[in-house]
Amino acid sequence: MLAAMPDSAPSPLSAGGASPRDGGAAGATPRAGGDACPGTLRLHRADDGALARVRIPGGVLSADQAEALLTAAARFGDGELHLTSRGNVQLRGLGTECGGELAGLLTAAGLLPSAAHERARNIVASPLAGLDGSGGLGAWLTELDRLVCGSPAAAALSGRFLFALDDGRGDVDALGADVTLIAEGPAGAALLRIGAADEVFRVPAAEAPRAALRAAEEFLRAARDSGAWRVKDLPDDVRAELVRTIGSAVARPRPRTATPPAPGPHGSAITADVPLGRLTPTQWQLLTDTARRYGGELRLTPWRGIVIPGPVPRPEAADALRTLSGAGLITAPDSPWTGVGACIGHPGCAKSLSDVRAEAGAAVGPPGRLPVYWSGCERRCGHPHGEWIDVVVTPDGHRISHVRGERRDAPTTTVRNDSARLAAAVAEARA
Template sequence: MLTAMPTASPPPSSQARPAPRDRGDACPGTLRLHAADDGALARIRIPGGVLTTRQAEALGCAARRLGDGDVHLTSRGNVQLRGLRAGCGAELAEVLDTAGLLPSWDHERVRNVVASPLSGLDGVGRQDVRPWLTALDTVLCANEAATELSGRFLFALDDGRGDVSGLGADVTVRAIEDGGAWLTPGAVRVAAGDAARAALAAAEAFLEAARSHGTKAWRVSELALSDEEMAHLVRRRLAAERIDHQEHPEPTGVTGGPRLGLVGDALSVHVPLGRLTPHQWEALTQVAGIEMRLTPWRGVVVPTPDLTAELAAASLDRLAAAGLVTEPGSAWLRVGACIGRPGCAKAHRDVRADAARTLDAGNSAGPSLYWSGCERRCGRPHGEHIDIIATPGGGYQLSATAPGQNTRTLSVGDPSRIRAALAAITS
């Protein structure tokens, strides 16, 4: 049975402020493991999603030896290892430290940085953000105050194409036409050479604001401040750090993730539900020459500057044979899900299995879908999509919001009727 329940549209994000925090976040990391139903979970921050092949091999080895064997990608281009056996924390930390994935043990949970994955590879961006990425990670790990940031605080470095600018980061730096960088919060232009320092200054302004308001806010959006008030604090901090800045309008244009296939000097693939089997991870590491880049859209970009077109096509065929998505017409591109059962005790259903059963492989059109095992909706993406939320009775609730319209919801008691519910809620 499908039951329609129209509800009021939520207020804009600038008005919908979460309640103030009175505690630090419990976000897992490499040194702080999370106990899940399928074993311990480690979340490993990979700034910009950039991994050398040596680091990728170390991650794959750790997943096989200590966990369930799979490498799980997050919506921030990070990695989760699941099913970790009890008491393996010290061994895992040693493996990752040796591979260079723990440059600062004090900062390992705050190295949350997304960056344009194709930057410097396809000639589209206005500036290669790799120098910004390296510099930001360096100054972040060297800054003692930065350890106070929550494991959820996010930086975004956009090369001007507008891909990661739309991910709702707390601090965004975006390349602009005149060769400089636009910073928000603050809405100012800074010199490209000051991009990393300016991003850190904005984060410090956030920490200062949180302290002055007596809250342990995890995100900028949780501060009881208007955009103008936050911009003032950031500009004041930039001035204190002697970083030249001028007011500048927000750059226009927001795009999505990288297209698939051979893109410039890179191969781009999508990972269904963000879960890479040992065979798939090995295929990627073997195709990668020097590095790979994990994307916030649960994909992987492999730079291939030295491959001929024939060898690149053969590499794509190999990755497709391993079960990775290499063509833009796949319906997997619009489907995401949390871990669900049996990995999470709070989940009401095996949402990944339900998503796979419901997938219409021939239909790549339509809205993005996100399947959640419970009302918490862990990993829910930023932007417009349809939530498919498992309910305690074994059914689902679907929720869709279109711009300028009220939220529409449908309750589905029988999961086999999800397709009919999706047709109804989008009609």
């Protein structure tokens, strides 16, 4: 029953090479060569320079920490900041020799509390928790991050392993994290989900962060022989044994589609989405300055958006949203950019077959019912979860398909060398 791992657990792995996309096929995925996910202490080489991925547990940043990231992007990289599908920040165009100075700057800002655990601090949280009438998750987030950084075993978690803290609305529960905690009403209980299973374990709310850590440590024990990076990579029998080790489960189906907060006002907060997750220095500074006026906090969402907690009186919220909109951010659900995403594409990534960000921008039209994600190759780095339209560049053209969870509908449409037809096909698929 959730036994702690011994201190002799495997030490963190390190390896060079390209960063694989987050995910895995059914069955065991061998740890071929080591975990290549980038961090801040080991940079990833890309075509536009080195890349650093800064983990932001729960997406929560103070205004001072946001300033530090902007300084790092300007001093060492191309100046821009990129949001990921886990509410983290990527810095691109870095010089290959900047690692030590970058780590020092981030450590001083409180963004690198443990060198051994910097890539294991993958925690997403419901971004509106405590802001729109729901309960807060701050205590869970602080405690889980502290426990992860204090666990020698947890340092062996791959950069792909994901914790999720859900306030009960089901938004991040739908992301299929490896370990998910779900708040359950005012009764002082919490639910613990392992992987994407449709059953959960009930634990006391005060013990929830420790239960989540122990579940991750049990995963590491189970993964030693299979070489799995994530819970879904475990062989079926090993995954079933992992669940039996934790205890007795009760049925609670996992939400299949995540519902991100719509851009605009939300209770005592405002939300703005970021076109393609890419922020200029001016946009980042504006968001930071806005946060300073309303409490000094920003929350990065797993849907490449930013929540600024208040209190924000309604007239001031409208003014702030107008200012953010004028800077090119998405502040209303009817924006043509709502639900449009893309990987970095060419020329930033050598594996990409096209400049998908430019193509996504050229194809932007009326908002669709479904989100759309453009990928420059079959890896689909950073793709969404749930139901979405998948646009993948192949040697034969742009392949468009409808994804529903783990299922991809057939037939697919392939468009070759016709930008107008491509835009029309994407719009039709999203509708």
